[in-house]
Amino acid sequence: MSDEIKKFGTLSRRGFLKASVAGAAVTAAPTILINKAHAYINEPKGGTVTLGFNVPQTGAYADEGADELRAYKLAVKHLNGEGDGGMLNTMTNKALTGNGVLGKKVAYVTGDTQTKSDAARASAKRMIEKDGAIMITGGSSSGVAVAVQSLCHEVGVIFMAGLTHSNDTTGKDKRKYGFRHFFNTEMSGAALAPVLEKEFGNDRVAYHLTADYTWGWSQEGSIKKYTEALGWKTKAAVRTPLGAGDFSQYITPVLNSGADVLVLNHYGKDMVNSLTQAVQFGLRDKMVNGKQFQIVVPLFSRLMAQGAGENIKGIYGSTNWNWSLTDEGSRAFVKSFGAEYGFPPSQAAHTCYVQTLLYANACQMAGTFNPCGVIEALEGFEFDGMGNGPTEYRADDHQCFKDVLVVRGNENPSSQFDLLKVVQVTPRAQVEYPASMLGGELGECRA
16 A cells, blocks of 8 residues: 555645534434335335446546446445445434444445446436336436436436536436535636636636537536636637547647637546647647636546646646545545555545435435435435535535635645645635526426
């Protein structure tokens, strides 16, 4: 095990993102009252309850999928009373006791979304119909999340979204049976724009390269909304296919466009490839409009930073969570994950681990696996000790609201994992918005 991993459990506090109730006594939440006589799909009859982990094991987001699956397996161990307990030791407003859920051990099945909506729906359908999964979770694509969330709503199964960042997931495409812990593009724009103004000024010309699906469109729209409000101009916004690999044909026009900022609305291997090629084309060395050319990656992750290597140094973006945080919940998770796998977890791993614990806790609170009881327990649920400070699952749209991190590619990393430096913790109040702003209707629970 590396020296970095050995030090995970003893990271010193840095004074930011502290859990407001860290160390306080934890009391079990009240049981939710619901008519438990109603039948629902895949009601557990034996000694186990089965969860469906639907992750991209192939495709452009496979690296995130692999880390998600690691986190899910670790969450199952902790729920079943194995290992060191991880965030079960730091979570507040907790009903779980670390010996399963409602007297049953947690089992799981897996599927491959292939980072494709149709494949993801088929995989989720198989896990529900053939494997008896009572909850589906996972995915690293908003297109996948929207598709699977819709399926789960149709059949009456809870969907705890994995890594999905498009506004649509808890906006126009939100569903009663779907919940998202991850932040969205609206929050990224609100958190990132003030930092971009401070660092680069308000007289900039941006050129967007955008993944051509719901997340890319949403990310592009949010960054344009907030940067144009600062005074930035948008020169062009060009859509690129998911998994393109070679982005040279899209980067070449940027060189003589008159833009002095390139915004890469890409994720996973697409971001690694487009950023690497943009640097190879010399964009970061150019002076345009009397200013040093800049590149911005609105949604960052350690896995992407690792793939892009030296090219990420000094580049700004936002992230849902980072392993370097020193609150008790983050330290507990990083220690558990590092001991299990030998390296720190990604933000994808973090959000999937937390989603699994939140679902299990809601079942325990409700005293039932009936999805209507679970939904009632999650709506408006407030918790802490899970790595993002005080957090609320807003009842109106099933979106978690919490602090958002602005990060920069580390110029002087202390280890192979120390790639993103947290430069600002944007308070929850700065990124909140009315649920009605993004549209959509949750619908009703039918059980």
